[in-house]
Amino acid sequence: MSESRLQQLTRRVANEAIQRGWAALRRTGAIAPGTRAAERFGSFGPGSVVGFPPATLYGERQVHIGSETLIGCWVTLAAGYTPDQQTVPPRALVIGDRCVIGLRSGLIAHESIEIDDDVWFGQDVFVTDSNHGFEDLTVPIGHQLGPHQPVVIGAGSWIGHGAVVLPGSRIGRHVVVAAGSVVRGEVPDNAIVGGVPAKVIRIVDESDRGRPEDHPELVALMPQHAYAYGHQRRAARAR
Structure with a gap:
């Protein structure tokens, strides 16, 4: 059954109102300097923004964001295992200047994740400095905590869509990590790496x-x- 002209007009007006309202909500809900949400962070540089809505956000006091950094919507930024944990280091998660963190990415820090300046992430990138353990066969894997191993991502690097950066990774400067790769260990400067696990494809x-x-x-x-x-x-x- 086709719509009447009145129904078409009503749908058009309602759609426009919803689109404009959602755009306004995203602008107003974004975390930016001067908002109370930004003041909960350890530091939050000028010109930076965390898109609205975020996914999971806690431990902000141990999270530091540089200047002119763009963090997309539905991104998880977490420091510690729980929001009320008192033993998280004061600079557990550090994101430098002019970085871009793509939509739906997750940065889960327990001790130290350091992302240098001008690092860009694609979408759905996951970075953590701790993983589950699996040594005890009598305990469910999800209940075992693995060791904390600091992660560093060097300046000017690009982390492709869907990549995973595991505990203990030290990615050099100006590195390209191919989409879907799983990184663990040392990656030299100016490398292109890809695969599961990621291997050096070439040095530029x-x-x-x-x-x-x-x-x-x-x-x-x-x-x-x-x-x-x-x-x-x-x-x-x-x-």
């Missing part, structure tokens, strides 16, 4: 790098901080 050297001047149509689309970051790195290497 200076001869592989394109110059922004070669692609002027892309430079206009890049955030200024991304262009400046690449320029500063090239200048530093030239010195």
Whole structure:
């Protein structure tokens, strides 16, 4: 049965109202400097935002977010096993400047996860510094706690969609982690890694790098901080 003109008009108006209302709710609910929610964090840099709605958010006092960092919606940021845990280190989860954390990602810190500046995540990335144990065959695996092993992700790296970064991972600077990879252990600077478990596919050297001047149509689309970051790195290497 086809809709009448009145029904079509009513649906159109209601849809527009819902779309506008949801957009306004997301803008208003976002965590940004000056909000009470931001003040609950250990530090929350200028220009940063945590999208609304988040997924799980607790232990904010032990979470530190740098400046101009974008954290997407439905992201989990957690420090400790429970919201009322008193033994979490004061800088359990540190996210640097100008980072991007994609939708539905999860960062679960118990002792130390450190994400350096200009690190970008795809969607659905999971990072943790502790996993379950499985040594005791008389105890359900989910009830066994594994050791805490700090995680570091170096500046300028890209972590692809759906990647998992396990406890003890130390990812170097300017690393690409392929989508769906599972990382554990050391990853050298300038590496491209992929697979389960992730292995080094290649190391990128200076001869592989394109110059922004070669692609002027892309430079206009890049955030200024991304262009400046690449320029500063090239200048530093030239010195």
